[in-house]
Every structure is written in C-alpha cells, then in structure tokens.
Amino acid sequence: MYAYDEIDRTLVNERVAEFRDQVKRRLSGELSEDEFKMLRLQNGVYLQLHAYMYRIAIPYGTLASNQLRRLAHVARRYDRGYGHFTTRQNIQFNWIKLAELPDAMADLAEVGIQSMQTSGNNMRNVTADQWAGVAPGEVEDPRIWAELLRQFTTLHPEFSFLPRKFKIAITASEHDRAAIKIHDIGLRLLKNEQGETGFEVLVGGGLGRSPFIAKTIKPFVHGHDILSYVEAILRVYNQYGRRDNIYKARIKILVHELGIEKFAAEVEEEWQQIREGVLKLDDGIVEDIRSRFFYPAYEALPHMPDELKQAAHDAKFEAWRKNSVFPHKQQGYAIVTVSLKPVGKPPGDATADQMDGLADIADKYSFGEIRVGHEQNLALPHVRKHDLPAVWKALEAIGLAIPNVNLVSDIIACPGLDYCSLANARSIPIAQEITRRFANHDTANLIGRLHINISGCINACGHHHVGHIGILGVEKNNEEFYQITIGGRADEGAVLGTLIGPAVPYAEVADVVEDIVEAYLALRAHPEELFVDTVKRLGVEPFRERVYATR
Amino acid sequence: MPLVKGGHIVTDAFVRVADDAELPATGAILVSETRFLADPDALASRGKLGVIWPNNRDVDDLVPYLDRLALVALVFPSFRDGRAYTQARLLRERYGYRGELRATGQVLRDQFVFMLRAGFDAFDVKKQADAEAFTETVKRYSVFYQPAGDGRISALHQRLQLRHSESAGL
Numbered sequence: 160m161y162a163y164d165e166i167d168r169t170l171v172n173e174r175v176a177e178f179r180d181q182v183k184r185r186l187s188g189e190l191s192e193d194e195f196k197m198l199r200l201q202n203g204v205y206l207q208l209h210a211y212m213y214r215i216a217i218p219y220g221t222l223a224s225n226q227l228r229r230l231a232h233v234a235r236r237y238d239r240g241y242g243h244f245t246t247r248q249n250i251q252f253n254w255i256k257l258a259e260l261p262d263a264m265a266d267l268a269e270v271g272i273q274s275m276q277t278s279g280n281n282m283r284n285v286t287a288d289q290w291a292g293v294a295p296g297e298v299e300d301p302r303i304w305a306e307l308l309r310q311f312t313t314l315h316p317e318f319s320f321l322p323r324k325f326k327i328a329i330t331a332s333e334h335d336r337a338a339i340k341i342h343d344i345g346l347r348l349l350k351n352e353q354g355e356t357g358f359e360v361l362v363g364g365g366l367g368r369s370p371f372i373a374k375t376i377k378p379f380v381h382g383h384d385i386l387s388y389v390e391a392i393l394r395v396y397n398q399y400g401r402r403d404n405i406y407k408a409r410i411k412i413l414v415h416e417l418g419i420e421k422f423a424a425e426v427e428e429e430w431q432q433i434r435e436g437v438l439k440l441d442d443g444i445v446e447d448i449r450s451r452f453f454y455p456a457y458e459a460l461p462h463m464p465d466e467l468k469q470a471a472h473d474a475k476f477e478a479w480r481k482n483s484v485f486p487h488k489q490q491g492y493a494i495v496t497v498s499l500k501p502v503g504k505p506p507g508d509a510t511a512d513q514m515d516g517l518a519d520i521a522d523k524y525s526f527g528e529i530r531v532g533h534e535q536n537l538a539l540p541h542v543r544k545h546d547l548p549a550v551w552k553a554l555e556a557i558g559l560a561i562p563n564v565n566l567v568s569d570i571i572a573c574p575g576l577d578y579c580s581l582a583n584a585r586s587i588p589i590a591q592e593i594t595r596r597f598a599n600h601d602t603a604n605l606i607g608r609l610h611i612n613i614s615g616c617i618n619a620c621g622h623h624h625v626g627h628i629g630i631l632g633v634e635k636n637n638e639e640f641y642q643i644t645i646g647g648r649a650d651e652g653a654v655l656g657t658l659i660g661p662a663v664p665y666a667e668v669a670d671v672v673e674d675i676v677e678a679y680l681a682l683r684a685h686p687e688e689l690f691v692d693t694v695k696r697l698g699v700e701p702f703r704e705r706v707y708a709t710r
Numbered sequence: 711m712p713l714v715k716g717g718h719i720v721t722d723a724f725v726r727v728a729d730d731a732e733l734p735a736t737g738a739i740l741v742s743e744t745r746f747l748a749d750p751d752a753l754a755s756r757g758k759l760g761v762i763w764p765n766n767r768d769v770d771d772l773v774p775y776l777d778r779l780a781l782v783a784l785v786f787p788s789f790r791d792g793r794a795y796t797q798a799r800l801l802r803e804r805y806g807y808r809g810e811l812r813a814t815g816q817v818l819r820d821q822f823v824f825m826l827r828a829g830f831d832a833f834d835v836k837k838q839a840d841a842e843a844f845t846e847t848v849k850r851y852s853v854f855y856q857p858a859g860d861g862r863i864s865a866l867h868q869r870l871q872l873r874h875s876e877s878a879g880l
Contacts, residue, residue: 164869166853166865166868166869167865169852169853170851170853170855170865173852173853174849176850177820177850177851181820189839193825194789194818197789198820199789265845280790310855310856310865310866311855311856312714312856313855313856314823314824314826314851314854314855315856316795316823316824316825316828316856316858316860317792317795317796317799317824317828317858318792318795319792319795319824320789320790320795320824321792378859386856394796397792397793397794397795397796398793402791402793432804435855437864438856438857440866442871443873444866444867444869444870447869447870447873572747658731
C-alpha cells in the first residue's frame with residue numbers, strides 16, 4: 160500500500176474541511192440543491208431512491224487492514240452495518256445521512272481514505288490489476304504509476320468539470336484483470352527495446368448505451384511522458400467533447416465521431432507543445448512514489464508444504480482451494496481471492512463484522528494487506544502456502560470461504576432498482592435467484608469459468624456488455640424485462656456480447672440462464688472448452704434456438 | 711454582480727458595450743468577440759479594451775491580438791461547463807497573456823481555487839456572499855498535487871525539493 164506523507168494528509172484534511180463547510184451551507188439553505196449537487200458528487204455523494212449513497216475510493220484496489228477496519232467502523236456507525244464493493248475498486252454505503260457525512264469523511268481521512276472524484280464529471284478513481292505487485296510474470300508494479308496518476312488527477316484545476324466522467328485503468332500483466340479496454344483511457348505497461356518503462360495507451364472504451372472497445376492511440380509512451388500525454392488527451396476532450404447531450408458526452412463518442420486517426424493527431428499536436436514542460440517525470444519522482452509503497456519481506460518457503468498436502472484430503476478445503484487460490488510471483492506464497500458472492504445474497508456486499516474479521520486475517524496471514532478487484536471480490540495478496548488451511552478455516556468462520564470464484568455464481572451486478580434512482584429494473588434479486596439455481600458446487604464446477612454480469616439499466620454499471628452472459632434490465636409497459644447477451648468478455652480479448660433474442664420478463668431470467676448453460680454443456684467440444692470459447696466457435700444461433708424454442 | 715480582483719471587491723473599470731450600442735467617448739470598454747473581430751484595429755486604438763471570448767471558440771483566433779488587450783473575459787455559462795479552464799491555461803501558459811483574465815458567468819465560491827490555479831485573476835462573482843468570502847475560500851488548500859500555470863509548487867516537486875534539502879543537510 161501507499162503510505163501517505165504530510166502533503167497527502169494535509170490535502171485530504173483540507174478537503175474534509177471544505178466539504179464540511181459545503182454541507183453546512185446546504186443545510187442552512189445558502190446553497191441550492193442544484194449548486195450543491197455538483198459539490199457532493201465530487202465527493203462521492205449521490206442521492207438515491209431511499210437515502211444518500213456514499214462512494215469511497217480504494218485507489219488501485221489496495222487496502223491496509225487498518226483501513227478496512229475503518230470502513231467497517233463507518234458501516235457500523237453511519238450506515239446499516241454493511242458496505243457494497245463496486246466494479247471500480249470503490250466501496251459504497253447506501254444509508255448514510257447528509258449531516259453525518261463530514262464526520263464519516265473525517266474518520267476515513269485519518270487512515271488515508273477519501274472519496275474525492277468518485278462521482279461527477281471528473282477523473283474518477285484510477286483502477287489497476289488487483290494482483291499488482293504479486294502476479295507472476297508482471298512487467299512491473301503498475302500501482303506506482305496509478306498513484307502518480309491519482310495525484311495528477313486529484314483536484315485538477317483544468318479537468319474537474321469535464322463533459323462527462325472519465326475513467327483510467329492500468330495493467331502490467333499479459334492477462335488483463337483491470338478491464339482496460341472498457342475505460343476512457345486504458346494503459347498497458349510495457350518495456351521498450353531499451354528496457355525503459357512505458358505504456359501502450361488506449362482510448363475511448365466504455366459501456367453504457369453506446370458501448371465501445373478502446374482503441375490504441377499510441378503504441379508506446381515513455382513513462383516520463385505519461386502525465387503530459389494524459390493531459391493532452393484530457394485537454395482535447397475538455398475542449399471538444401460534446402456537452403449538448405449527456406449520452407454523447409463521453410470521450411468514446413468524440414473518438415468515434417472524429418475517428419481514431421484524427422483524434423490521435425489532435426492529441427499529438429497538443430502533446431508536442433507540453434511534453435517537455437512541467438509534467439515531465441524523472442526517475443527521482445517515480446522512485447519517490449515507489450519508496451512509499453509497502454513490499455513484504457518474503458521468506459524462502461517450499462513450493463508444496465506438508466500442511467497443504469495434508470489438507471488436500473479434505474474435499475471441502477480442496478473445493479475452495481481449487482478456485483480461490485492463485486499463483487504468486489514468490490515461491491511458497493499464494494494469492495487468495497475472497498468471494499463476496501454467497502448463495503442468495505447481493506454480490507459484493509460485506510458486513511462490518513466480515514470486514515473486521517478479514518482485516519484480522521490479513522494481519523495474521525497477508526502482511527496486513529487486502530485487495531479489491533473489479534469482479535466485486537476481495538483478495539489476500541501474500542499468503543504463505545502453509546497457512547492456506549488456517550486461512551480457509553478463518554474465512555469460513557466469517558462466512559467468506561465461498562468456493563465459487565470465477566464460477567457461474569460469481570456474478571457481477573450493480574445495485575439496480577433496489578437502491579438506484581437511475582435503474583429500470585432490479586439486479587440483485589436476479590443475481591440471488593441465479594446463485595440459488597447453481598448452488599450445487601459440483602454442477603458449478605462442471606460448468607467451469609462463466610462470468611454473468613447484470614445491469615439494472617443502460618448505464619451498464621454491472622458491465623453486462625462484457626459478461627460471458629450479460630443481463631440488462633429494461634422497462635416495458637411498466638414491467639421489468641431483461642435483454643440477454645452472450646459471448647462478451649472484459650479481458651485482453653475484450654469483445655461486446657451479442658444479443659440472443661427478445662427481452663424476457665423478470666420471472667424467466669434464471670430459466671433462460673439455465674437453458675443457455677445446458678445448451679453450452681451439450682455443445683462444448685470438450686470439458687475444457689470455456690463457455691465463451693464455445694460461443695465464439697458456434698456463434699449465438701444454437702443458444703438462441705435453445706432459449707426461444709419453447710418461448 | 712460584484713467583481714473580485716486582487717482579493718478585494720472592486721469597481722469595474724470596464725464598461726460592457728452591447729453589439730448594437732454606441733461606443734462611449736472615453737474609458738475602458740468590454741465588447742463581444744463578434745464586435746471585436748469585426749474591427750479589431752479601430753477598437754484597440756481607442757483606449758483600454760477587453761473582449762468577452764466564448765468557450766466554444768478556439769483561443770487561437772484571439773492570440774494575434776493579445777498584446778493589445780487589457781482584459782479577456784472567459785465565460786462559464788454553467789459552473790458545470792469547464793471549457794474556459796482550458797482556455798485560461800492556454801492563454802496564460804502557452805501564449806503568455808499577462809493582462810486581466812476574468813471569469814464570468816456562473817462563478818461560484820467553490821470554483822475559486824480551480825480558477826486561480828488555471829490563471830484567472832478577476833472574478834465576476836454571482837453572489838455577494840461568495841464575493842465577500844473570497845479571501846477565506848482561496849485559503850482552503852495549501853497543497854496542490856499537479857503543477858499548473860499559477861506558479862504554486864506541486865506536491866511532486868515539493869517532495870523532490872524536500873529530499874534534496876534533506877540529503878544536503880546530511
């Protein structure tokens with residue numbers, strides 16, 4: 160994790176003081192709701208169906224145990240005892256009171272957590288691979304650069320009132336766990352022939368009502384130039400992005416309307432003016448940031464400890480290990496993904512007690528560090544392999560040893576109509592029903608890797624376009640209907656799913672998913688062929704036939 | 711609307727002249743970009759001149775005249791529309807404009823810091839209370855992450871200086 164210094168602490172405290180003043184002015188009537196709206200949004204405060212919702216940033220998905228405990232405290236003291244992890248490394252509290260928000264914000268600031276720019280038309284929380292720094296084969300830790308970008312984007316004097324929100328994601332691994340191709344700017348860290356660090360820069364990705372996969376705007380931008388290059392992109396966007404229509408205001412539309420070549424030329428021209436200016440980084444600055452990240456002192460440990468061999472006789476442990484434990488760059492260590500997708504519960508929710516419990520587990524077994532991924536799961540990034548059986552037991556004690564990571568019940572879903580004022584349809588009950596249908600672990604294992612994504616409206620917070628199975632809630636004559644797409648993916652081979660046919664009513668969604676899965680099991684070439692690969696090989700037609708034959 | 715300049719509420723030395731109105735005999739005037747571009751030489755030669763520049767027109771078109779202008783007024787039709795921040799930075803940082811740079815339109819207290827950092831030095835403030843709170847408000851922040859044209863040192867460079875002075879002290 161990144162250790163705040165005096166500068167970071169001062170800035171966050173000044174932000175809290177400013178927001179306290181703004182809330183006071185709103186409560187006294189000095190600020191109109193229209194004026195206050197923009198200010199609260201820039202601090203992550205939404206007005207939802209039932210209450211204010213408070214969204215807090217977890218930059219690049221890295222949390223320290225004391226920070227997780229403080230989130231638990233906020234859940235308990237200011238909310239209803241739980242929080243919801245989102246698809247962009249944020250956590251949301253759904254029942255917070257406006258008058259108490261400045262206090263909640265101040266409590267979080269004490270441990271270096273803030274909510275600046277987690278909503279509003281500005282540069283949002285910079286996200287990264289949740290396995291950054293521990294994934295085998297990673298080029299280098301992308302969080303150093305994510306932190307540089309976080310600082311650059313925070314309270315930027317030019318880009319805090321953009322045409323629309325703006326999201327940056329960064330990865331340094333071949334397998335993209337940060338979904339960079341569905342971001343406004345996606346950065347893939349790589350080395351040039353001289354061994355220098357830089358980025359392939361992608362631009363114009365995004366979902367919502369006009370989904371686009373990001374395009375490469377420049378194959379290599381040197382690390383020293385990355386801030387100026389990002390500034391050049393933002394400057395072109397701030398001037399020329401559309402402001403006449405909220406649905407056409409994202410940078411993806413500008414890139415699409417100009418064409419990537421023309422857009423790239425505009426950016427290049429701007430960049431040439433500023434690349435040698437004040438934003439140029441040098442190794443000293445980069446190393447200064449790197450030096451404030453925490454890296455554990457790993458021990459030399461065996462690849463296959465006795466504890467693990469013994470535990471392998473326990474079928475329940477093995478079921479969990481097989482889909483929750485992942486290779487670590489350091490021999491003798493593992494990354495443990497902690498599923499927040501229990502059967503019949505809202506995806507991504509954690510109670511205050513679970514957060515506290517997980518913080519304790521992280522202290523004992525993971526150097527006090529926790530990660531948050533875009534799949535709405537958490538991870539323990541540095542677990543000694545010989546501790547795995549103990550970690551499993553400890554997770555089980557707090558209800559978090561759920562053996563479904565990457566399986567059909569590991570569903571990504573937005574809050575939907577249960578909370579959100581934008582939604583057309585419910586998401587959570589759909590997810591809950593699907594997890595009940597696939598509650599049998601052996602069946603889920605037989606099906607294998609299958610990502611279901613659910614959004615309650617076209618804004619696509621549940622990233623339905625890129626789900627292997629995507630479910631989008633729409634409204635038809637005051638009833639909830641759902642469009643189903645298949646074959647989408649969010650990784651390095653990102654592609655949008657294809658609609659399989661007419662929308663189906665609420666009560667039939669889980670049946671349709673079951674039909675699709677059954678069709679896949681019958682159609683797959685062999686048990687190792689993943690659902691998305693079968694769809695790619697055969698197209699949607701055989702699935703369409705199966706689903707609509709009897710409807 | 712109160713005008714804030716140099717941290718104080720001041721009387722506006724410029725008179726706004728509508729496109730179809732007659733020019734006053736003397737004194738500083740502020741005209742629209744249309745009126746200005748129709749005859750820049752005549753207007754510039756009669757005394758102190760200011761131009762209201764819209765936020766949807768490139769400042770490149772204004773650049774040739776900058777040394778003859780005493781005031782450029784940029785426009786925030788709504789506080790949500792941030793195009794004038796880019797125009798301000800370009801005028802100050804790229805084109806070296808040193809005259810008065812005035813924020814007009816929906817200018818509210820909570821934008822002051824951003825505006826100062828982008829290079830504005832005069833503010834047509836919408837509300838009297840906000841204008842009166844100017845000095846207090848701009849003291850809200852003492853640290854800034856990113857360098858901009860206002861000359862304040864950014865956190866990145868501040869940290870490097872600290873490191874250098876620490877190592878020099880050893």
